[in-house]
Amino acid sequence: MELIRQKSSTKRGATPPEDGKTMYKTVIFDLDGTLLNTLDDLADAGNRVCARRGWPLHTPDQFRYLVGNGIPKLIERLTPPDARDAATLANALADFEADYGAHLHDKTAPYPGVPALLARLKAAGVQLAVLSNKADALAKVVVGEYFDPALFAAVRGQRAGIPVKPAPEATRALLETLGADPAATLYVGDSNVDIQTARNAGLDSCGVLWGFRTREELVGEGATHLAADAGELERVVLGRCGCDAGAAPAKAAATLHKQYMKPSQGRNRP
Numbered sequence: 001m002e003l004i005r006q007k008s009s010t011k012r013g014a015t016p017p018e019d020g021k022t023m024y025k026t027v028i029f030d031l032d033g034t035l036l037n038t039l040d041d042l043a044d045a046g047n048r049v050c051a052r053r054g055w056p057l058h059t060p061d062q063f064r065y066l067v068g069n070g071i072p073k074l075i076e077r078l079t080p081p082d083a084r085d086a087a088t089l090a091n092a093l094a095d096f097e098a099d100y101g102a103h104l105h106d107k108t109a110p111y112p113g114v115p116a117l118l119a120r121l122k123a124a125g126v127q128l129a130v131l132s133n134k135a136d137a138l139a140k141v142v143v144g145e146y147f148d149p150a151l152f153a154a155v156r157g158q159r160a161g162i163p164v165k166p167a168p169e170a171t172r173a174l175l176e177t178l179g180a181d182p183a184a185t186l187y188v189g190d191s192n193v194d195i196q197t198a199r200n201a202g203l204d205s206c207g208v209l210w211g212f213r214t215r216e217e218l219v220g221e222g223a224t225h226l227a228a229d230a231g232e233l234e235r236v237v238l239g240r241c242g243c244d245a246g247a248a249p250a251k252a253a254a255t256l257h258k259q260y261m262k263p264s265q266g267r268n269r270p
Contacts, residue, residue, distance in 0.1 A: 024204070024237050026180040027121060028171070030189035030197075031132035031139060031157075032067065033211030035114055036146060040107040042067055045100035046078055049092055055080055064212040068193045070133040070164040071096065101138070110146050111210050113230030118151050124238055130155040131174055133164045133193075153178055166196035175201070186225075186237060195221035206236050 032038045043063040050057050055078065058066065066077045075093045076084060121128060129152055132139040139157030143149060154177055162170050175182060187198035190211025195218060198205035206225040207218030218226060227233035 024126065024184060024186040026127040026129065026175075026178055026185040027237055028129045028131050028174065028185060028187045028203075030187075030191075030194045031130055031134060031142065033190035033213070034188060034194070034208055035110060035118075035130070036108055036142065037111055038108045038142070039063060039067075039212060041100065041103055041105075042074075044106065045096055045103055046074065048099055049075075049096045050078055052095070053083075053092070055083075067212065068133065068191050070158050071100075071135065073164075097135075104138075104142060105145060108142070108146070111230070115147065117230040117234055118147065120234060121237060122151055126237060127178060127180065128152050129174060129178060131165070131170060131187075131197075132157045134158065166193050166200050168197070168200040171197055171201035171203070188233065190218075192217050192221040195223045198224075206233060208233060 029035050032042070039060055043058065043060045046063065046066070047057045049055075058078070067074055072089075072093060075089060075096055079089060079092060118128060130139065130143055134142065134157045136157035136159045140149070140155050143152070143155045149155060154174060156170065156174050158164050158170070162173070165171070171187070175185065182202045185203050186206055187194065187201070187203045188206045188208060189195065189197065190208050191213040195205045195207060199222065204224040206227055207215075207221075207223035209215050209218070209226060209228045215226065225236045227236055
């Protein structure tokens with residue numbers, strides 16, 4: 001088991017361990033590489049766009065570092081440098097959005113243990129939200145396919161006029177919508193972009209080791225915590241403060257897991 005606290009994170013507003021309450025009252029999740037393994041569908045759509053234009057193709061492992069900053073940036077990275085005029089980029093972006101939109105669920109699936117984790121945190125009274133660099137409408141569609149949206153107080157993607165992560169504006173706007181105290185909020189993600197997002201908004205961060213990027217990247221970026229699996233992430237949120245994650249939350253979580261499980265979670269699991 002690997003559960004690493006990079007630094008002490010008991011802050012004003014966070015519940016101290018001895019009072020038996022949840023340490024983090026709000027958890028904001030990244031989407032791709034954190035809740036859902038979307039890599040193959042993103043790579044397949046990107047390579048189809050490239051193939052139609054005679055551009056170089058890329059392996060899934062290369063796509064781990066091409067994605068993370070929003071779809072327009074992905075398209076820019078896929079486009080050869082000598083073809084990055086505005087018209088070509090716009091055409092390739094429209095092509096990708098249509099292609100990916102038609103293949104959102106070919107291979108995508110929740111990471112192991114994530115649906116049950118969300119149910120347990122919900123049962124323990126933790127407020128949950130999603131903040132993605134996917135387009136806002138697309139983020140909502142993807143979350144709604146694999147999870148009951150009732151799990152989340154809010155699902156936000158990239159919206160017009162708001163800079164993409166790691167800029168802090170989207171995170172701050174979400175915190176305001178949630179009525180969340182930054183000192184009692186944890187941001188969870190799988191990449192340097194996510195750790196930067198948390199830091200720029202004044203939040204603690206947890207880097208998950210099951211996603212697109214490496215442990216070394218997350219450590220180097222200064223993640224507050226690391227978690228190797230869903231159980232370790234649960235302990236970051238609940239266990240460090242002596243919170244009762246025992247029989248009562250477990251029973252409630254089992255009920256919620258059945259309630260919130262989407263039929264598509266049984267399909268296309270990697």
